[in-house]
Amino acid sequence: MQIDVQTVNIEQKNQTFSHLKKRFGDKKIPSRYQEASYDLQAEENLHYRPTWAPEQELYDPNLSKIRMNDWYDLKDPRQFYYSTYTLNRAKQQETMESNFKTVESLNLIEGMPDPVLAVAQDLLIPLRHANYAANMNNTLVCGYGYGTVFTQPCVYHAMDNLGIAQYLSRLGLMIGDVESLEAAKQDWMDSDAWQPLRRSLEDLMCVRDPVEVFIKQNFVLDGLLYPLVYQRIVDQNLVEQGGSGISILTQFMTNWYLESKRWVDSVIKTMASESAENKAVLEEWIDSAANHFTSVLLPVAGLAVAGNQADELVSEAHDELLQRAKKAGLFK
Amino acid sequence: MDIKKTPKKLNVKEKYRLMTRDLAWEPSYRDEKEIYPYVDYEGIKVHDWSKWEDPFRLTMDAYWKYQAEKERKYYAIIDAHAQNNGHLNVTDARYLTAIKLFLQSISPGEYASHRGFARVGREFAGVGPQVACQMQSIDEIRHAQTQVHAMSNYNKFYNGFKDFANQRDRIWYTSVARSFFDDAMSAGPFEFLIAIGFSFEYVLTNLLFVPFMSGAAYNGDMATCTFGFSAQSDEARHMTLGLECIKFMLEQDPDNIPIVQKWIDKWFWRGCRLLTLVAAMMDYMLPKRVMSWREAWNIYGVENGNALFRDLARYGIKPPMHWDDVEKSIDHTSHQIMLGLYQWKFGTAFHSWTPTASDIEWLKEKYPTTFEKYYLPRWEYAIAQKENGGEYNNFGLPKLCQTCQLPCLFTEPDDPTQLAHRETEYEGEKYHFCSDGCQHVFEQEPEKYVQAWLPMPSMMQEPLKGDLAAWMEWASLEPTAAGEYASSEDKANFEKWRKQVSTD
Ligand SMILES: [Fe+2]
Ligand SMILES: [Fe+2]
Numbered sequence: 001m002q003i004d005v006q007t008v009n010i011e012q013k014n015q016t017f018s019h020l021k022k023r024f025g026d027k028k029i030p031s032r033y034q035e036a037s038y039d040l041q042a043e044e045n046l047h048y049r050p051t052w053a054p055e056q057e058l059y060d061p062n063l064s065k066i067r068m069n070d071w072y073d074l075k076d077p078r079q080f081y082y083s084t085y086t087l088n089r090a091k092q093q094e095t096m097e098s099n100f101k102t103v104e105s106l107n108l109i110e111g112m113p114d115p116v117l118a119v120a121q122d123l124l125i126p127l128r129h130a131n132y133a134a135n136m137n138n139t140l141v142c143g144y145g146y147g148t149v150f151t152q153p154c155v156y157h158a159m160d161n162l163g164i165a166q167y168l169s170r171l172g173l174m175i176g177d178v179e180s181l182e183a184a185k186q187d188w189m190d191s192d193a194w195q196p197l198r199r200s201l202e203d204l205m206c207v208r209d210p211v212e213v214f215i216k217q218n219f220v221l222d223g224l225l226y227p228l229v230y231q232r233i234v235d236q237n238l239v240e241q242g243g244s245g246i247s248i249l250t251q252f253m254t255n256w257y258l259e260s261k262r263w264v265d266s267v268i269k270t271m272a273s274e275s276a277e278n279k280a281v282l283e284e285w286i287d288s289a290a291n292h293f294t295s296v297l298l299p300v301a302g303l304a305v306a307g308n309q310a311d312e313l314v315s316e317a318h319d320e321l322l323q324r325a326k327k328a329g330l331f332k
Numbered sequence: 333m334d335i336k337k338t339p340k341k342l343n344v345k346e347k348y349r350l351m352t353r354d355l356a357w358e359p360s361y362r363d364e365k366e367i368y369p370y371v372d373y374e375g376i377k378v379h380d381w382s383k384w385e386d387p388f389r390l391t392m393d394a395y396w397k398y399q400a401e402k403e404r405k406y407y408a409i410i411d412a413h414a415q416n417n418g419h420l421n422v423t424d425a426r427y428l429t430a431i432k433l434f435l436q437s438i439s440p441g442e443y444a445s446h447r448g449f450a451r452v453g454r455e456f457a458g459v460g461p462q463v464a465c466q467m468q469s470i471d472e473i474r475h476a477q478t479q480v481h482a483m484s485n486y487n488k489f490y491n492g493f494k495d496f497a498n499q500r501d502r503i504w505y506t507s508v509a510r511s512f513f514d515d516a517m518s519a520g521p522f523e524f525l526i527a528i529g530f531s532f533e534y535v536l537t538n539l540l541f542v543p544f545m546s547g548a549a550y551n552g553d554m555a556t557c558t559f560g561f562s563a564q565s566d567e568a569r570h571m572t573l574g575l576e577c578i579k580f581m582l583e584q585d586p587d588n589i590p591i592v593q594k595w596i597d598k599w600f601w602r603g604c605r606l607l608t609l610v611a612a613m614m615d616y617m618l619p620k621r622v623m624s625w626r627e628a629w630n631i632y633g634v635e636n637g638n639a640l641f642r643d644l645a646r647y648g649i650k651p652p653m654h655w656d657d658v659e660k661s662i663d664h665t666s667h668q669i670m671l672g673l674y675q676w677k678f679g680t681a682f683h684s685w686t687p688t689a690s691d692i693e694w695l696k697e698k699y700p701t702t703f704e705k706y707y708l709p710r711w712e713y714a715i716a717q718k719e720n721g722g723e724y725n726n727f728g729l730p731k732l733c734q735t736c737q738l739p740c741l742f743t744e745p746d747d748p749t750q751l752a753h754r755e756t757e758y759e760g761e762k763y764h765f766c767s768d769g770c771q772h773v774f775e776q777e778p779e780k781y782v783q784a785w786l787p788m789p790s791m792m793q794e795p796l797k798g799d800l801a802a803w804m805e806w807a808s809l810e811p812t813a814a815g816e817y818a819s820s821e822d823k824a825n826f827e828k829w830r831k832q833v834s835t836d
Contacts, residue, residue: 021494047510083477083478
């Protein structure tokens, strides 16, 4: 029976679920982000220890050196849950789709100077392998991290990295067909410029502390790489040399970095303000990884610009990263 | 390399290979074993990860686009449902028992699948299964969230919804589903895929989702049935993934066959025990019935199962070990479970009731060989007690099965008048089981199942020490959400609001 119930005014019993009331009171109706994120992970009475590592709990906050009294403090300022995440990305992919069409229909690739295309090939296409590593690393954080508000954005971030690798692959196919991808993989595997980065990523894929992986991948490496490659080399150098077509096709990466660093910074800030111990651990990770990745990225920048300019660009990116760390409450 | 070469048209398979498979590389600075430490210990041998056939070929841009379209539609419908007091369109408030049970038991399982698939999406050493599992991981968090959002509006008006998070970890019957998913997650990556990807998604999912979603549609619950439709295309992808992973394991090495067989035996039984709750839902909780549990089993269990295991026979896989016991139990389990829930209704976060005269006619017709003979007399006894002003309650706490965690209330496969009860002694302790199937699962891995958290014994320990009222409070078991439907606030409110509507 379909009845007309629109007009009835009935009083509500509960404003919200009890676990949200406990966290946020019941003066305000909780947002869909809150409903979708808080306390979804099992907390208590976990039945069995993992057979792969019986010393661990099934969900185990002690897998990390970072300690939180409440892991649900690490909320995502973007308030991404599945729906808002996919709606945002769907909009961005529409823009990217029309960007690819524009570049194609205006023959922007054909019209591009050879040195610009060479940089795109040598610098950008091999990065798709780095994005694959970032995809794996974020998947690990999602799988083994603690508390949904911390782990949920990591699965989105993992899929974003896969998406970026796929956009780079399409760019490669446009500029040099399958051979572009083959040459880039060859470089990734063998060329001197890429070996330090490949080695560092293989090392990072052996790390099992979910927060350490999060910090080194999402804050340090990406925090150096995206400003260096996309903001400086692509959007400035290449554009000046007639490579706006490339910049159009990497627009997703530029915007994605700006958007997601808000989340990464906020997580770090919250962790750092929790305790002096956390702060010390974060500083140690960031300090060593920032120095390390800066030197790793130097030969990569050298693929696009002359040696002394590469130095300059990389150290600018390094300074910028340390500024972010300071803003998050570290190193002071 | 020839830059600016006009690109060839690539076919979908080749393009997808380049977009995923080709992204990974063979590590040379570190050993694969360091990157994938858990891929060997179960004994599954994989010689060539590239033999994995991608079950679906979805690049991220296409994924975002399709999924966003579904999300937009889904939320438009549940927004309208909330705005228009759609909850008053359900047949009657008895129906809500089904979705309370769903939110308390199954939605946390969706979440566990999300985390489990993220783990295996990291642990497999091949990029094909990695990406496929990651996509299922992100789909599963979608399912958990859309379910919570659909129930959120019901929670505003009815009891039994608001404490689902605490109840997931503390109620005696939610530990049936919790222990099932914890069991899968604490297993290795290959067993997890057989447990969730194959047994649950491929063999059993139709038995869960079809009844639930058509039950929702029949009973006017637009929110839940919209969720079901929206998740359908995700489920289709998950089913192909489940089938692909079993074929992959079987084709990689003949030594894998006995291991996989052992897992199929275990997870089929575990899954069927979990589904007894769905059986009770179908036969007792839907005011308007879709089909009986027996009918659903014949279609989705027997027909689909036979076809599947005929197909797998060429690998040397046999139908699950306890198949015959399940078949023999089908005409009994829903009645046994519902009688159990009814007698322990003081300790549930949903309402139960005795079947009405028309319910009884339907049950007689659907279960001609069992209902009238074995179960009607017990229902009549309960009804008579009520009519005499009493109540049919059992304040004795049920003995729970160490494996499936359901109360030991099932009967012997060949004698429905005999309660089945099995015991195994392990390291000087006695453990109890509801069946041969559960005992068998335990005996394969006793060191795992002795760890099970059993809610009943915990009540006897510190700090509750047998205090029933304290235990109920601890598990958020509120009297208003429990007990007989006829005297419930849910019923009274629902009828009051409905009346208000018809007089307005
Ligand atoms: Fe699901
Ligand atoms: Fe059992």
